[in-house]
Every structure is written in C-alpha cells, then in structure tokens.
Amino acid sequence: MIVASRDTDFGPMIQVDMEIKxxxxxxxxxxxxxxxxxxMVSHNRSDSVRHSNLFSSVANExxxxxxxxxxxxxxxxxxxxxxxxxxRIELTFPCTPEExxxxxxxxxxxxxxxxxxxxxxxxxxxxxxxxxxxxxELAVDYKAKLRLEETEADTIKLVVDLPLEDLPSxxx
Amino acid sequence: xxxxxxxxRFRAQYDTxxxxxxxxxxxxxxxxDELAPSLTxxxxxxxxxxxxxxxxxxxxxQMNNTAFHAFSRVIxxxxxxxPDLKFVVITSSVVGWTTRKFGRLHGLEPNITVEExxxxxxxxxxxxxxxxxxxxxxxxxKMTWRHERKILPRHGMQPxxxxxxxxxxxxxxxxxxxKEFQPARIVALDxxxxxxxxxxxxxxxxxIRGIEYTYGDxxxxxxxxxxxxxxTCRHSLQIFNRPELILKELxxxxxxxxxxxxxxxxxxxxxxxxRADSIQWTYNEVAKLFKHFEMDVELGPKSRRxxxxxxxxxxxxxxxxxxxxxxxxxxxxxxxxxxxxxYAGDMAVRRGDDPEMIERFRQGFQDHIFAALHxxxxxxxxxxxxxxxxxS
Ligand SMILES: C[S@@+](CC[C@H](N)C(=O)[O-])C[C@H]1O[C@@H](n2cnc3c(N)ncnc32)[C@H](O)[C@@H]1O
Numbered sequence: 001m002i003v004a005s006r007d008t009d010f011g012p013m014i015q016v017d018m019e020i021k022x023x024x025x026x027x028x029x030x031x032x033x034x035x036x037x038x039x040m041v042s043h044n045r046s047d048s049v050r051h052s053n054l055f056s057s058v059a060n061e062x063x064x065x066x067x068x069x070x071x072x073x074x075x076x077x078x079x080x081x082x083x084x085x086x087x088r089i090e091l092t093f094p095c096t097p098e099e100x101x102x103x104x105x106x107x108x109x110x111x112x113x114x115x116x117x118x119x120x121x122x123x124x125x126x127x128x129x130x131x132x133x134x135x136x137e138l139a140v141d142y143k144a145k146l147r148l149e150e151t152e153a154d155t156i157k158l159v160v161d162l163p164l165e166d167l168p169s170x171x172x
Numbered sequence: 173x174x175x176x177x178x179x180x181r182f183r184a185q186y187d188t189x190x191x192x193x194x195x196x197x198x199x200x201x202x203x204x205d206e207l208a209p210s211l212t213x214x215x216x217x218x219x220x221x222x223x224x225x226x227x228x229x230x231x232x233x234q235m236n237n238t239a240f241h242a243f244s245r246v247i248x249x250x251x252x253x254x255p256d257l258k259f260v261v262i263t264s265s266v267v268g269w270t271t272r273k274f275g276r277l278h279g280l281e282p283n284i285t286v287e288e289x290x291x292x293x294x295x296x297x298x299x300x301x302x303x304x305x306x307x308x309x310x311x312x313x314k315m316t317w318r319h320e321r322k323i324l325p326r327h328g329m330q331p332x333x334x335x336x337x338x339x340x341x342x343x344x345x346x347x348x349x350x351k352e353f354q355p356a357r358i359v360a361l362d363x364x365x366x367x368x369x370x371x372x373x374x375x376x377x378x379x380i381r382g383i384e385y386t387y388g389d390x391x392x393x394x395x396x397x398x399x400x401x402x403x404t405c406r407h408s409l410q411i412f413n414r415p416e417l418i419l420k421e422l423x424x425x426x427x428x429x430x431x432x433x434x435x436x437x438x439x440x441x442x443x444x445x446x447r448a449d450s451i452q453w454t455y456n457e458v459a460k461l462f463k464h465f466e467m468d469v470e471l472g473p474k475s476r477r478x479x480x481x482x483x484x485x486x487x488x489x490x491x492x493x494x495x496x497x498x499x500x501x502x503x504x505x506x507x508x509x510x511x512x513x514x515y516a517g518d519m520a521v522r523r524g525d526d527p528e529m530i531e532r533f534r535q536g537f538q539d540h541i542f543a544a545l546h547x548x549x550x551x552x553x554x555x556x557x558x559x560x561x562x563x564s
Contacts, residue, residue: 027202031234046372048359048384049394054268057234060200064236067202116276123244124280128204129237137237141273169268169365169387 010081010088014040018076020069020094030067033078034059041080041087046165054164058142059089062160065131066093074155085165090149092157100156106132107146110139143167182232184210186217191224193217196231199239207242214243218250218257225257229274230264230289231392244277251281259284266363266389306342306370308510311503312407313344316435316555318499319492321352327488327559328431332356333401338390338422339363339408343371346383355402359395361388391417398427406435409478413466419482426562432484433559438472444543444551451543454536458515464523472556484560496544496551504544504551512537 016033023029038056045051059078066076074094081088095103109132119140122133129137138144142162149157182197193214201207218225227247229235235243247259261277263270265288277284329335331354337346340360350358360383362368368385375383388394390408403426409415422432439462442455462469471478472491479487496504516534525533544551 031198031200043357043384047368047386049361049386049388050266050268053233053394057269060234061237064200064238120276120280123241123276124248129241134237141269167268169265 010083013080013082013087015077015079017078020066020072020074020076023076024067024069024072027067030060030063034063037078037080041082047169050169051164054142054167055087055162058138058144058160058162061134061138062089062091062158065134065158066091068131069093069095070099071096071154085163087162087164089160089162090157091160092151092155094154095156097153102131103148103156103158106135107148110136110146116140182210184213186213186220188220190226191217191221192226192228194228194231195243196229196233198234199232200234200236201239204238204242207239211242211246214246215250218246218254221257223256223258225259227259227261229270230262230267232270233267233394240273247277247284248281251283255283257283261286262289263287264289264389264392266387266392266394305510305514306367308507309341310344311507313341313348315494315498315503315507315553316406317345317348319494319555320435320557321348323490323492323557324349324353324433326490327433327557328402328561329353329355329433334399335359335402335404336361336395336400336425338393338403338405338418340367340371340385342367343374343383343385345404345406346371347375347378347380350380350383357384358382359384359386359400361386361390361393361395363387363389391421393421393425395425397424400426401430402426402433403430404433407437409434409475410436410462410469410471411467415468415471415478416482419478423482423484423562428562428564431559431561432479433557434475434479435555435557436472436475437469437553437555439469441554442540442552443554444540445549446546447539447543450536450539452536454533454540457533457536458511461515461519461523465519472554475556475558479558479560482560483563485563486561487558488560489556489558491554491556494553494555496549501544501551504553505541507553508537508541508544508551 014037016037034056037059038052042048042052042055063078071094077092079090115136119133119136122129135146138160139146142164145161147159149159151157182195182199184193184195186193195210250257251259261274261284263274263286265271271286271288275286278286329349333355334357335355336359338361340346340362343360346358346360349355360371365387368387371385403422405418405422409418412418426432440456440459442451444451459470476487476489512534516530516537520530520533540551543549
C-alpha cells in the first residue's frame with residue numbers, strides 16, 4: 001500500500017541490528033526483541049501497557065516472518081520510528097529472489113474490503129498460517145499499512161505503519 | 173541461552189466442574205508440536221463436556237498466529253462434528269487484541285461466541301461510575317493529601333522511585349505525588365475508561381508529563397512482576413469482594429524490598445459533634461449497606477492482617493482523621509453530600525429500603541454536615557494507612 005507521508009517525517013526511536021545467523025539460532029529472539037522494542041517505545045503513549053501489548057504482538061509476527069527466511073546470510077535490522085500517532089516498523093532481512101517476489105505479491109493483495117474474509121478463510125483452512133496470512137492479519141486486526149521498499153539484491157525491507165493509538169479499545 | 177527461557181510461559185488447564193478450558197500467559201511456539209499437550213487437553217475437554225465449553229483466555233497476554241490457528245482449528249472442527257456443543261470464549265477487555273481476534277470465529281461458526289468478562293465488574297462499580305462521583309473523588313483526595321504527604325515518606329515514598337498507583341481513579345493522587353516527590357516513573361492504572369479519560373485530559377491541560385495512565389484490571393494486571401519500588405492502592409481494597417486477590421497482584425508487581433501502600437476506611441467510625449448519635453447510627457448503616465453489596469468499608473483496621481497474610485514483612489500501620497478543621501469546612505460538607513446522594517439516593521434504593529429508613533439514613537448525613545459547618549462543631553472521617561515490604 002502507498003503511504004502518503006515521507007520517511008523523513010518519522011522520527012527514529014530505536015533500532016535493533018543482528019547477524020541473521022545468530023538471530024536464526026534461537027526462536028525466542030522473536031519474542032525477546034519484540035517485547036524489548038514494545039517496552040522501549042510505549043511509555044509515552046496514551047496507555048503504555050496496552051500499546052506495549054499490541055506493539056509486541058505485531059513486532060513478533062513480523063520477526064517470525066523474518067525467521068522463516070531461506071537466505072541465512074546477512075543482517076537483520078528492525079527499526080522503529082514515529083510520526084504523531086503512528087508508529088513505523090521497518091524490518092530489513094536477507095531473502096532469496098523468489099521470496100522477494102512472493103512478498104511483492106502477498107503485499108499487493110492486502111488491499112480491498114475482503115481482507116477480513118480472506119483471513120478467516122485461512123483460519124478454517126490451512127493447518128498453520130502462511131507468511132502471507134500472517135501479514136494479512138496485521139492489516140485486518142491492527143489496521144497496519146504494509147509496503148515493500150526497494151533495497152539491494154538479496155534483502156527485503158518491510159515497512160509497516162501502525163496506528164495503534166487510534167485502534168478502538170472496545171470491540172466494534 | 174538462559175535456561176529459564178525454556179520454561180513454558182503459558183499454562184493450559186481444564187476445570188471439570190466449570191467445563192472450562194483455560195489458557196494463559198505468552199503462547200508463541202515455533203511450531204504446533206510445542207502445543208501438542210495443550211491441544212490434546214483441549215480435545216479431551218471437548219470430548220468430556222456437554223452443552224457448553226467455556227474457553228477462558230482472560231489471562232492470555234500474547235498468542236502468535238501459529239498458536240491461534242492451531243487452537244481455532246480444534247474448536248472449529250469440534251463445531252462441525254459436535255453441533256450439540258456451544259463454545260463460549262471468555263476474553264478480558266484489558267488485553268487489546270483478544271476480543272477482536274477471537275470474535276472473528278463467530279463469523280465462521282455461530283456456535284462460537286465471545287464474551288468480554290469484565291464488562292460488569294465489581295459490585296459497586298456502577299454506583300461510583302455513574303453517580304457523578306468524579307468531582308467528589310477530587311475533593312476527597314485534596315483532603316486526604318494534607319495528611320498523606322507527610323505520611324508517605326515513612327512508607328517508602330521518595331524522589332526517583334518507580335511507582336504504580338493501582339485503582340487510580342481520576343488520577344489526582346498521581347499528579348500530587350508527581351509534583352511533591354518527583355518519582356522517576358508513575359504508572360496509574362484503573363478499570364474505568366471515563367476516569368482515565370478525565371485523568372488524561374487533566375494531565376494534558378496542566379502539561380503534566382510522565383504519568384502513564386493505563387486501563388487494566390487490578391486483579392489481573394498486564395504489568396510485569398518485580399518492577400515497582402512502591403505500589404499504592406488507595407480506598408480501593410475495600411470495594412472488592414475479594415481484596416486478597418488484588419493484594420496478591422500488588423505483591424506480584426512490587427519489587428523484592430519494595431513496599432505496597434494501601435489506604436482504607438472504617439466507615440462506622442465517622443463521627444461528629446453535635447448530633448453524635450444520629451451520625452453514628454447512619455455510618456453504622458453505611459457499613460451494613462456496603463456489606464450487602466459485598467464490599468467491606470470497615471477494612472481499614474484489618475489492613476495489617478491482610479498484608480501479613482499476603483506475605484509482606486515490616487508492616488507499618490497508622491491512621492489519621494480528616495476533619496472539618498483541616499481546610500475549608502465546606503469541602504468536608506460537599507463530600508458528605510455526595511456520599512448521601514450515592515449511598516442513600518442510589519444504593520439504599522437499590523437494596524429496596526423503605527422510605528422511612530432512607531429518610532433516617534439521610535438524616536445522619538445531614539447531621540454530619542451540620543456538625544462540619546457548625547462554628548463550634550467537629551466532624552471527622554478516619555482513614556487507615558498501611559504498608560508492607562515484599563521480602564527480598
Ligand atoms: C473508591 S475509588 C478510589 C479511587 C482513587 N484511588 C481515590 O482514592 O480517589 C475505586 C476505584 O477503583 C477502580 N476499580 C474498580 N474495579 C477495578 C479493577 N478491577 N481494576 C482496577 N480498578 C478498578 C474504580 O474505577 C475506581 O476508580
């Protein structure tokens with residue numbers, strides 16, 4: 001999806017860099033990094049505990065996506081920045097050309113009104129969720145806006161804008 | 173790798189008596205295999221129940237999509253093979269994502285419904301929330317603060333600490349503490365969205381920063397354990413039917429060596445002169461009235477016992493009397509008027525008291541006001557303060 005604001009409008013908050021090899025050595029890194037980032041960026045939100053809980057859910061899913069990369073060479077970078085009420089997660093990680101194409105297609109499909117239905121069909125269908133479904137869920141449940149940014153070959157950069165401050169707290 | 177990382181951070185249980193399967197904690201497996209025992213338990217639970225299976229996820233703080241799909245699949249499949257069964261998923265409004273995410277299952281299988289457990293919360297919530305009580309809480313805090321600001325340092329309050337005020341109401345106490353003691357961080361938690369909105373707008377208006385107002389349930393908080401130097405909980409243990417559960421949570425989030433500070437009343441000990449008898453009669457009735465709604469406004473002097481039983485040490489208890497002589501006697505009178513409105517005008521009516529009873533009940537409040545405003549009168553409202561240290 002195209003996001004109107006330019007990157008320069010987002011103020012950097014925190015960044016975690018890691019060799020992808022060491023990242024892939026332990027699944028629990030996904031949880032630990034997401035919890036850490038969530039704690040660091042949430043304290044000045046209107047409800048720090050709620051924000052941290054939601055942010056951690058999203059960041060963890062993204063890191064789990066990166067964990068499934070088939071190109072275990074290079075760097076993982078997870079950067080969080082903020083513009084007003086929107087938080088941005090930029091996740092850069094190595095991937096194969098096929099994966100890159102896959103993400104391109106997956107993200108182009110996360111538009112339109114039937115996303116919720118498509119997400120639910122996957123719940124009743126597949127055994128475990130594909131990476132595509134995971135990204136779809138972020139759009140459906142967290143109103144995340146996702147896009148790809150061009151990077152050098154063999155890496156991919158997912159840019160995810162999260163309007164958590166404006167996510168209704170009561171179910172609709 | 174830290175060996176503690178291998179300890180599963182979630183728990184699944186089945187309670188036969190309540191036909192309730194519950195799963196709590198952080199569920200972020202790499203593959204479904206890690207969930208095998210819990211999924212088997214869920215399947216066995218389904219095989220055993222009749223009618224309704226309750227799926228309790230109130231304390232489920234995180235669950236990744238891998239786990240969500242796995243559990244959902246078992247439930248969806250069961251709906252198809254056992255159309256006689258209904259599933260009620262119990263979520264908590266405090267964990268932002270659960271109701272929305274699990275709520276979608278209803279769209280797939282109408283036999284799955286989702287209920288948010290804490291919509292109707294503690295016995296007296298509605299009385300306080302609906303009763304226009306907000307300005308009164310403000311006046312009450314102003315009156316108690318004169319005493320507490322001197323008392324607090326004896327209970328662990330000092331500059332630079334990390335503290336939490338649980339059941340913070342409209343947040344005035346946190347603001348006063350911020351100004352007077354400059355703690356490094358204050359988390360202020362309450363279960364009333366309207367009070368928190370009010371607190372946030374006050375903070376914004378007065379440009380007060382650094383207080384983290386947060387929506388939560390004091391009996392099951394999302395706050396991590398062992399993190400606060402001081403945890404305060406004022407005038408609130410007394411409104412829960414099971415105060416020990418709240419205290420357990422206060423204990424959990426307090427760091428070892430830190431303190432938990434509570435204040436409570438003993439309403440039957442409110443007093444005044446002249447017209448002492450009528451006043452005393454009414455406040456004895458107040459205690460009975462709250463008891464009827466499962467709240468113990470006589471809790472103050474029991475604080476010591478509660479703290480000991482919750483595992484605290486170095487317990488310190490003191491009491492103070494808010495009186496009409498502390499500041500403007502009209503403030504005292506305003507508070508009593510608000511009490512009269514809520515207790516006699518609302519709660520006693522809800523209990524089904526007859527008009528004569530209510531009239532006599534109101535009279536004691538009127539006499540208390542009379543004593544407060546009388547040039548030679550004295551009116552008092554006693555408060556018990558207690559704190560304990562969490563063992564290191
Ligand atoms: C009597 S008021 C005390 C407020 C404040 N501490 C004061 O002294 O003004 C009790 C507060 O507890 C809050 N409360 C009730 N149930 C709660 C729960 N389960 N979790 C957190 N707060 C709760 C109410 O919303 C209310 O603000």
